[in-house]
Amino acid sequence: MGRRKVPLSRIENPTARQTTFVKRRQGLFKKTHELSVLCDAQIGLIIFSTSGKLFHYCSEPSGMEHIIGRYQNSTETQNPENNDPKLEAMHGGLRKMQKETLNLQWHLKRLTGENLNSIKFEDLDELEQQLECSVNMVRAKKFELLQQQMDNLQTKEKMLQEENDQIYHLIKEKQAAALMEHRQMGMVPNTEEHRHVLEQFPFSGEEQPGGVLQLAASLPSVSNPYHLLPAQPNLQDFIGLHHHNRL
Numbered sequence: 001m002g003r004r005k006v007p008l009s010r011i012e013n014p015t016a017r018q019t020t021f022v023k024r025r026q027g028l029f030k031k032t033h034e035l036s037v038l039c040d041a042q043i044g045l046i047i048f049s050t051s052g053k054l055f056h057y058c059s060e061p062s063g064m065e066h067i068i069g070r071y072q073n074s075t076e077t078q079n080p081e082n083n084d085p086k087l088e089a090m091h092g093g094l095r096k097m098q099k100e101t102l103n104l105q106w107h108l109k110r111l112t113g114e115n116l117n118s119i120k121f122e123d124l125d126e127l128e129q130q131l132e133c134s135v136n137m138v139r140a141k142k143f144e145l146l147q148q149q150m151d152n153l154q155t156k157e158k159m160l161q162e163e164n165d166q167i168y169h170l171i172k173e174k175q176a177a178a179l180m181e182h183r184q185m186g187m188v189p190n191t192e193e194h195r196h197v198l199e200q201f202p203f204s205g206e207e208q209p210g211g212v213l214q215l216a217a218s219l220p221s222v223s224n225p226y227h228l229l230p231a232q233p234n235l236q237d238f239i240g241l242h243h244h245n246r247l
Contacts, residue, residue, distance in 0.1 A: 029057050065098045
């Protein structure tokens with residue numbers, strides 16, 4: 001008995017459907033690549049998944065645009081009744097844009113250091129000058145931004161300094177007002193009265209003594225008429241008297 005043919009139908013399970021899509025897509029790309037290499041065929045394959053994600057394969061190094069352009073040219077040649085002048089102009093503009101896109105991509109790769117093997121010395125020199133010009137422009141823009149940041153910081157510093165000065169003057173005014181109010185209430189003595197009180201003390205206007213010794217040294221010297229007498233008689237006189245009695 002031979003293998004029974006399984007009818008093709010949509011897979012209802014989302015997980016199984018996604019797994020089958022990945023496996024079949026990889027197999028299809030593999031077969032397409034083998035066909036392109038073995039038979040030297042130009043193949044362009046485009047796949048959209050159910051989620052709208054694009055997958056494509058192109059055997060041409062120039063890209064899928066070249067394959068699509070060839071397809072459009074072949075279709076127009078096979079169907080000459082569709083050669084509308086407006087349509088021809090649109091296709092011509094599309095081909096021109098595709099060519100410009102390829103040139104821009106090629107130039108961008110050279111600017112990033114890619115595809116430099118086949119470039120000539122003159123082209124390398126021109127490319128170097130372009131890169132130096134670009135670097136100078138980037139540095140000039142960077143310096144301009146730094147200068148703007150410095151100007152902004154200086155402006156902020158000036159504003160903060162002015163605000164600090166205003167706060168300082170406000171505090172000084174409040175202190176002066178508080179001092180005046182205390183004087184009016186009699187809590188702060190007048191300067192003349194304070195000086196008059198200090199003059200009543202013996203050390204007013206002079207350096208105050210730092211201790212008892214300094215205070216004693218500053219007092220006037222007074223002669224003492226009194227003399228201290230010894231509490232015991234002289235021992236030598238006592239010894240001499242005792243020796244005289246023995247004799």
